Amino acid sequence: MRIVKQLMAIPGVVAAGEYAYRGDRFSYEGALTDEFARMASILCRANTLSVNMQSEIFDSFAENIGCRPVQGWIVRGSQITICAVGNYFAFIENRDELLNDVMTIMRAKVGDVQDDLLVNLYARLGGDTKEALY
Amino acid sequence: MNLEKMMDLPGALAAFTYSDKGDLQSHVLREGTELTPQVLDLLAHSCVANQAIASMEARGWEALTGQGGFEPLKGFSMVGLEWSVVVDGNCGVVVKNRDADYEATFNALQAG
Numbered sequence: 001m002r003i004v005k006q007l008m009a010i011p012g013v014v015a016a017g018e019y020a021y022r023g024d025r026f027s028y029e030g031a032l033t034d035e036f037a038r039m040a041s042i043l044c045r046a047n048t049l050s051v052n053m054q055s056e057i058f059d060s061f062a063e064n065i066g067c068r069p070v071q072g073w074i075v076r077g078s079q080i081t082i083c084a085v086g087n088y089f090a091f092i093e094n095r096d097e098l099l100n101d102v103m104t105i106m107r108a109k110v111g112d113v114q115d116d117l118l119v120n121l122y123a124r125l126g127g128d129t130k131e132a133l134y
Numbered sequence: 135m136n137l138e139k140m141m142d143l144p145g146a147l148a149a150f151t152y153s154d155k156g157d158l159q160s161h162v163l164r165e166g167t168e169l170t171p172q173v174l175d176l177l178a179h180s181c182v183a184n185q186a187i188a189s190m191e192a193r194g195w196e197a198l199t200g201q202g203g204f205e206p207l208k209g210f211s212m213v214g215l216e217w218s219v220v221v222d223g224n225c226g227v228v229v230k231n232r233d234a235d236y237e238a239t240f241n242a243l244q245a246g
Contacts, residue, residue, distance in 0.1 A: 036199050036201075039195070039198070039199075043191055043195070047184075047187070047188075047191075050184070050187070051180075051184070051212050054180045054184075054212070055212075055214065057176065057180075058173060058176055058177070058180075061170075061172055061173055061176060062168065062169075062170055062172070062173050064168070065168045065169060065173060066168065066214060066215055066216030066217050067214035067215060067216075067217070068214065068215060069215055070212060070213065070214050070215070071213045071214065071215060071231075072213045073184075073210070073211060073212050073213060074209075074210065074211040074213065074220075074236065075188045075191075075192070075204075075207065075209075075210055076207065076208040076209040076210065076211070076222070076240050077192060077203055077204035077205065077207055077208065078203060078204065078205060078206055078207070078208060079202070079203030079204075080201075080203035080204055085213065094208075096237070097237065099236050099237045099240075100234075100235060100236055100237055103213070103234075103236055107213070107231065
């Protein structure tokens with residue numbers, strides 16, 4: 001939760017959280033209810049799995065082009081942006097320089113994971129890394 | 135959309151446009167990059183799909199939670215290990231993560 005606290009200290013970060021890749025646990029801070037945070041965790045997990053699957057397809061067309069493992073994704077809304085890196089997410093306001101700051105922190109703290117991102121994160125939870133992820 | 139102008143964005147490796155279905159229409163690649171038109175075409179297809187999914191999720195989120203500020207979406211980005219693809223509408227830019235200015239890229243795509 002240290003990263004979540006660090007993110008929440010930045011003005012303009014509405015909410016931030018961490019979710020388990022198995023989808024059964026989550027924690028958060030900020031302007032979300034428990035139910036909204038649960039939904040956000042499921043949404044982020046699903047999208048992260050989806051972009052990881054896509055990156056495997058890219059890799060089959062051109063190996064080692066710098067895409068895998070995917071670190072995360074960003075959805076830019078009209079006033080709110082959702083950033084997801086690894087198994088962390090942040091809802092932030094669209095303020096000048098905030099997106100770059102948040103992405104820098106998130107990538108520095110949880111990004112740049114070598115080898116297979118999903119297996120790596122899954123292993124940290126103590127799950128069976130051979131278990132089907134999709 | 136002026137792709138040459140997009141290539142002036144920090145860390146830009148490629149800029150491209152695509153149809154509503156995701157077919158690559160035009161592109162510019164930085165010399166020396168390992169990206170190929172074939173990869174850009176795949177990226178474009180995935181970005182169309184991801185934008186559609188994100189729109190669906192934003193609409194659902196707003197309806198379920200009553201929270202606003204998501205729609206209309208202003209873009210989507212997939213952050214890879216070394217580069218990110220940033221898209222909005224029918225145009226995308228691939229930027230090197232180390233040099234990426236996500237805000238400037240989203241703003242340029244929106245202005246374009």
